[in-house]
Amino acid sequence: MVCSNAVHCYLLLPFTGNTLTKISNITGLLFILLICTVTLLAFYGLIAFSGQGADLDLLTDSYFHSILIFSIKQALLSALISTLLGWPIARALYYLPNLYFKRAFLSLTLLCFVLPTLVLITGFVSLLGSSGFLTPFMGEGWSLYGLHGIILAHVYLNLPFAIRSFYGQLQNIPNTSWILARQLKFSPWQKLAIIEWPALRANYALTFGFIFILCFNSFAVVLALGGGPQSTTLEVAIYQALKYDFNIGEALTLAWSQLLIAGCFFVLLYRSNSIAWLIKDNHLGQWQSSQSTMGKIILCAIYITTFIFMLAPLIALIPGVFAANYSVTVLMSIGEALALTLLLGFSCAILAMFIAYWMMQPIRHTLLKQQTSLHIIYQWLANHSLIAPAMVLSVGLYILFLPLMDLDSGGMVFVVILNVLMVIPFAIQQIRARLIQFDADYDMLSSSLKLSFWQRLSIEWLYAKSILVSTFALVLLLAMGDVAIFSIFGSDQLKTLPWLIYQYAGSYRINEASLASAILLSIYAILLLKLERVKTHA
Amino acid sequence: MKKIIPLLFASLLTSHAHAADSAQPTLNVYTYDSFISDWGPGPKIKTAFEKSCECTLNFIAEEDGVSILNRLKIEGTKAKADVILGLDHALMREAKKTGLMQTHQQSFKQLKPGLNWSDDSFVPYDFGYFAFIYDSSKIATPVSSLKELVNSDASVIYQDPRTSTPGQGLMFWMNAVFGDKTNTAWAQLASHTVTVTKGWYEGYSMFLKGGADYVLSYTTSPAYHLIAESEGKYKAAQFTEGHIAQVEVAAALNTSKQPELAQSFLSFLISNEAQQILPVTNWMLPVVKDIELDAAFATLIKPDAINMDIEQLSKDRKSMIKVWRSSAVK
Numbered sequence: 001m002v003c004s005n006a007v008h009c010y011l012l013l014p015f016t017g018n019t020l021t022k023i024s025n026i027t028g029l030l031f032i033l034l035i036c037t038v039t040l041l042a043f044y045g046l047i048a049f050s051g052q053g054a055d056l057d058l059l060t061d062s063y064f065h066s067i068l069i070f071s072i073k074q075a076l077l078s079a080l081i082s083t084l085l086g087w088p089i090a091r092a093l094y095y096l097p098n099l100y101f102k103r104a105f106l107s108l109t110l111l112c113f114v115l116p117t118l119v120l121i122t123g124f125v126s127l128l129g130s131s132g133f134l135t136p137f138m139g140e141g142w143s144l145y146g147l148h149g150i151i152l153a154h155v156y157l158n159l160p161f162a163i164r165s166f167y168g169q170l171q172n173i174p175n176t177s178w179i180l181a182r183q184l185k186f187s188p189w190q191k192l193a194i195i196e197w198p199a200l201r202a203n204y205a206l207t208f209g210f211i212f213i214l215c216f217n218s219f220a221v222v223l224a225l226g227g228g229p230q231s232t233t234l235e236v237a238i239y240q241a242l243k244y245d246f247n248i249g250e251a252l253t254l255a256w257s258q259l260l261i262a263g264c265f266f267v268l269l270y271r272s273n274s275i276a277w278l279i280k281d282n283h284l285g286q287w288q289s290s291q292s293t294m295g296k297i298i299l300c301a302i303y304i305t306t307f308i309f310m311l312a313p314l315i316a317l318i319p320g321v322f323a324a325n326y327s328v329t330v331l332m333s334i335g336e337a338l339a340l341t342l343l344l345g346f347s348c349a350i351l352a353m354f355i356a357y358w359m360m361q362p363i364r365h366t367l368l369k370q371q372t373s374l375h376i377i378y379q380w381l382a383n384h385s386l387i388a389p390a391m392v393l394s395v396g397l398y399i400l401f402l403p404l405m406d407l408d409s410g411g412m413v414f415v416v417i418l419n420v421l422m423v424i425p426f427a428i429q430q431i432r433a434r435l436i437q438f439d440a441d442y443d444m445l446s447s448s449l450k451l452s453f454w455q456r457l458s459i460e461w462l463y464a465k466s467i468l469v470s471t472f473a474l475v476l477l478l479a480m481g482d483v484a485i486f487s488i489f490g491s492d493q494l495k496t497l498p499w500l501i502y503q504y505a506g507s508y509r510i511n512e513a514s515l516a517s518a519i520l521l522s523i524y525a526i527l528l529l530k531l532e533r534v535k536t537h538a
Numbered sequence: 539m540k541k542i543i544p545l546l547f548a549s550l551l552t553s554h555a556h557a558a559d560s561a562q563p564t565l566n567v568y569t570y571d572s573f574i575s576d577w578g579p580g581p582k583i584k585t586a587f588e589k590s591c592e593c594t595l596n597f598i599a600e601e602d603g604v605s606i607l608n609r610l611k612i613e614g615t616k617a618k619a620d621v622i623l624g625l626d627h628a629l630m631r632e633a634k635k636t637g638l639m640q641t642h643q644q645s646f647k648q649l650k651p652g653l654n655w656s657d658d659s660f661v662p663y664d665f666g667y668f669a670f671i672y673d674s675s676k677i678a679t680p681v682s683s684l685k686e687l688v689n690s691d692a693s694v695i696y697q698d699p700r701t702s703t704p705g706q707g708l709m710f711w712m713n714a715v716f717g718d719k720t721n722t723a724w725a726q727l728a729s730h731t732v733t734v735t736k737g738w739y740e741g742y743s744m745f746l747k748g749g750a751d752y753v754l755s756y757t758t759s760p761a762y763h764l765i766a767e768s769e770g771k772y773k774a775a776q777f778t779e780g781h782i783a784q785v786e787v788a789a790a791l792n793t794s795k796q797p798e799l800a801q802s803f804l805s806f807l808i809s810n811e812a813q814q815i816l817p818v819t820n821w822m823l824p825v826v827k828d829i830e831l832d833a834a835f836a837t838l839i840k841p842d843a844i845n846m847d848i849e850q851l852s853k854d855r856k857s858m859i860k861v862w863r864s865s866a867v868k
Binding site: 061062063066129131143145228229230240243244245246398399402403509510 | 732
């Protein structure tokens with residue numbers, strides 16, 4: 001049975017399925033509309049308050065040029081370094097399948113990517129800050145504050161993403177390629193140029209672009225390690241224009257610039273596919289291209305160095321944990337903050353998964369019906385919050401709702417709403433491929449079997465369960481790490497754990513910051529182990 | 539009788555909001571974070587004021603003085619505060635532009651005549667002089683002028699002039715000393731600046747951990763180390779160009795539902811009791827005459843004050859910030 005157009009299809013489907021499919025499509029569209037409304041409301045809040053447009057004089061201010069150049073420079077460098085280092089490390093994982101602690105290493109890469117930035121910064125400050133363990137070895141001019149520190153932190157957070165993405169790509173190289181390479185007696189260089197590089201090429205640009213956007217929009221790292229106007233990004237400048245100067249005109253100009261630049265990259269990125277990086281290690285039993293002993297030693301050295309690099313800032317928390325002041329007040333505040341963090345995180349993750357799933361309905365539908373332009377528009381709208389600065393959305397809503405309600409008590413609602421908005425693109429990116437694959441594999445079949453909407457849904461659940469569960473864990477971890485949104489809507493009485501860490505670190509109570517970081521880190525590790533288990537069982 | 543009914547209602551409402559505090563009204567005060575820290579004046583001021591006011595004093599903290607003003611600008615008439623505490627005299631003009639400042643009913647007879655205070659909205663509660671603090675066990679001969687500091691290669695931490703009143707003070711200082719060459723001086727200073735922090739507390743804590751040779755603070759900061767820690771190694775560097783003074787001020791908001799309570803808090807701030815507390819908790823100098831100070835205060839440097847035209851400085855503040863932010867780029 002072939003459906004030539006939507007009307008034809010609906011006629012062939014059983015009535016209930018038809019109606020429910022329609023309803024679920026409409027629900028999905030409503031959700032897309034809803035998240036766009038939130039964004040529009042935020043911009044309305046900013047524009048309506050100031051009663052003026054953007055301050056265009058800023059565009060000729062040398063300050064604006066320098067932060068623009070700095071934003072792009074640090075994002076380019078971070079993306080370049082992450083992807084350049086990611087490749088050899090991915091090769092080490094691929095060519096040396098029997099490495100010790102490889103599963104731990106892969107879990108660690110995942111942990112690094114979702115690690116709350118303030119945990120990392122606490123670790124880096126105790127390692128490389130003004131009185132850090134490693135600072136004496138860093139030479140005279142070393143300072144963690146400024147470009148060095150920002151790039152170091154960004155590479156730490158994004159290198160794991162590059163490694164996982166490239167490793168997944170290498171694993172996709174068919175065995176036959178390697179067998180052929182052996183028969184044709186390819187030199188190592190030929191293998192690299194003819195087999196490996198073509199496998200990575202498309203993915204390389206995508207990974208690079210994704211890391212670029214993440215770093216371009218980075219907030220907490222730059223705020224904590226920026227060290228003044230010489231190293232400020234657009235995102236932090238927006239925050240400063242609003243919170244420091246209360247200059248809405250400038251904030252708008254900065255926000256539009258941010259939207260425009262990140263938007264261009266985003267459009268380029270979304271023309272291609274999403275990156276499957278939550279891969280599981282399915283390497284066993286695959287054909288192995290042999291490496292020379294020297295090659296093996298080099299790859300092994302790369303592996304060990306990376307392992308140490310990733311563990312170092314986490315281990316650096318330990319001395320602080322022992323030296324911390326275990327007073328009742330400190331433990332109470334950490335306990336309360338942890339409870340709030342988990343509560344907010346779970347609310348966000350449940351909502352985000354629910355919304356992301358329904359938003360995928362019209363996206364999948366338009367793909368099936370080959371409505372390409374609608375498909376791209378829906379997808380773009382559903383993902384738009386990846387480039388809309390969290391800071392702009394937060395402050396816009398803050399200004400809009402402040403006269404209407406008591407934000408000191410109702411602020412948490414906005415923390416949840418905005419965090420949901422922020423993690424939705426990640427959720428969609430993860431579940432998209434699997435759901436579209438499901439349609440490609442089973443849509444025809446389930447249509448011809450006249451499966452009801454619910455039957456179809458239950459099959460889909462079985463098909464996509466593992467990716468849905470792991471995505472849930474991912475968005476949970478991302479939402480739990482938020483600082484930017486909380487910095488606007490948070491209050492003195494209610495603090496999340498990352499915010500508490502920020503306050504400890506900000507007042508230089510590194511020991512207490514380390515203790516709180518270590519606790520948050522253990523929660524993350526536990527959740528990640530669960531996540532990995534789900535994936536291996538799936 | 540007619541008057542009693544609204545009163546009853548008001549007390550019912552407030553008691554509903556603060557069920558635990560019975561029927562006492564709450565006075566909300568916006569201030570900066572170091573004011574309410576355990577070692578700051580907040581807890582002692584609260585205890586002392588609550589003894590007589592039959593109210594609950596509730597501090598709400600921002601990161602620094604300028605942040606309090608920014609919060610007011612966002613909140614406008616919705617501001618929760620009855621009183622704002624912690625702006626400095628250079629921000630008064632900007633604050634009055636919000637239209638939220640209530641005229642006070644205080645008399646200033648007891649104030650030091652040198653302050654020459656006559657503002658009709660703001661009440662001064664302490665004052666001090668900005669200075670760079672150094673560790674004399676590490677630096678034997680400190681720099682003796684702002685020019686020398688800027689031209690040196692000593693590492694420096696200071697605060698952001700957009701958020702922090704000491705940062706703003708340094709900005710006035712730089713402009714007073716360098717005039718139209720301030721932009722190159724900022725650039726010179728940026729080459730040996732460790733970091734520019736958002737608030738005073740953040741920067742000073744970092745300095746104490748060995749983060750820099752000099753940190754921007756007050757001439758009175760060494761008194762804290764002497765009295766609270768019996769530590770004499772921290773000293774303020776005296777600059778030949780003179781120092782910028784800062785008068786910290788408080789004011790009631792005209793949106794306050796309890797104007798009388800707000801006024802009684804303002805007069806409490808310039809009472810002898812509060813003035814005794816402030817020097818040894820907020821580490822600033824009292825504004826009231828004849829307050830007896832700890833002997834440690836006698837060991838502090840006695841800086842010359844640079845003349846400040848507050849009206850002009852308030853007008854130039856925005857353009858000075860623009861110069862700073864485009865020049866302090868490495």
